[in-house]
Amino acid sequence: MSKKIKKEEILYLINRVISEIEKSYTEKEINGIIGLIYKRYKKAKKFLLEGGNPVEPSDDFIIIGGGRAYIDHYTNDQRKSNVMLDYMFDTEKMIDVYIKENRRSVERRITLEEIEAEERKYEKLFRKENHGYLGLNTVVSDIPDKEDSEAGYFEEIFYDINSKSLYGVRGRERINIKTKWPEVSLGCYKYPSNEKDILNDIKKVEERIKK
Numbered sequence: 239m240s241k242k243i244k245k246e247e248i249l250y251l252i253n254r255v256i257s258e259i260e261k262s263y264t265e266k267e268i269n270g271i272i273g274l275i276y277k278r279y280k281k282a283k284k285f286l287l288e289g290g291n292p293v294e295p296s297d298d299f300i301i302i303g304g305g306r307a308y309i310d311h312y313t314n315d316q317r318k319s320n321v322m323l324d325y326m327f328d329t330e331k332m333i334d335v336y337i338k339e340n341r342r343s344v345e346r347r348i349t350l351e352e353i354e355a356e357e358r359k360y361e362k363l364f365r366k367e368n369h370g371y372l373g374l375n376t377v378v379s380d381i382p383d384k385e386d387s388e389a390g391y392f393e394e395i396f397y398d399i400n401s402k403s404l405y406g407v408r409g410r411e412r413i414n415i416k417t418k419w420p421e422v423s424l425g426c427y428k429y430p431s432n433e434k435d436i437l438n439d440i441k442k443v444e445e446r447i448k449k
Contacts, residue, residue, distance in 0.1 A: 242339055243332055243335055243336045243339065245286055245291075245292065245336075247332060248286065248292060248329070248332055248333055248336060249283065249286045249287070251325065251328055251329040251332055252279055252282055252283050252286070252301075252329055253283065254325050254328075254329075255275075255279050255322060255325045255326055255329055256276070256279050256280060256283065258321055258322045258325055259272065259275070259276050259279075259322055262321070262322060266375065266376055266379060269360065269364065270357060270360065271353060271357065273360065274353055274356050274357065274360070275304060275326070278300055278301060278304065279301065281298045281299070282298065282299050282300075282301055284298070285298040285299045286299075292333055292336055292337060293336075293337055293340045300352075301326075301329060301330060301333060302330050302333055302334060303330070304326060304330070305323055305326040305327045305330055365402075369433075369437060370402060371397075371402050371403065371404055371437075371440065372401065372402065372403035372404065373403050373404040373405050374404055374433065374436065374437075375433075376404075376405070376406075377393070377395050377404045377405060377406045377436065378432065378433045378436065380393050380406045381393050381427045381428065381429065381431050381432075382428050382429060383429055384429040384430070386428075386429075387428035387429035388429075391428065392426040392427060392428040393406045393407060393426065393427050393428070394406060394407050394423060394425070394426045394427075395423070395424045395425065395426075395427055395436060396421050396422065396423055396424065397421070397422050397423075397424050397440055397443060398421050399421075399422065399443070399444075399447065404424075404436070404440075422443055424436065424439045424440065424443065425439060
């Protein structure tokens, strides 16, 4: 007879997912779908540490199905997420077995609709923090510093008119962005360019569109 899974083993796998996210993504990159996964795993860890039982339905322990929802949400290949996804699927399998060992009812699964609803909430917050333009803080942080700028480096920044979102060449490479019109290039930026410069250039583009 095989040994039953213990909650401590689930906690170990949850910690492994959390550690992989923190290792693979910067603090600024932990947003959107990654941020939601990170938040759910942190809540699940707290839930178990405080004596919660994975068998009982709880909004603090929604993990099963998260890996599949992530894949459904992202069609591009995110190579640095592969290890994280492997760890997530390991965790989901163990929780699935644990629930079947302790109760026969079907576990609650996180749905793509839940993720999208959560993302809409975070998008509203991100827009507020970025003066209404998604990605503003990220592209500003990717502008080369004084030393790199003097060495000839710069960052070309693009603006998607419909979604009011921004991304640079580095962002394209990180998340494999593939868009065409209504994307426009705001220009190439280097030190001492800052947030104000980008916002001014956005306004110029928007004024041209209105005419």
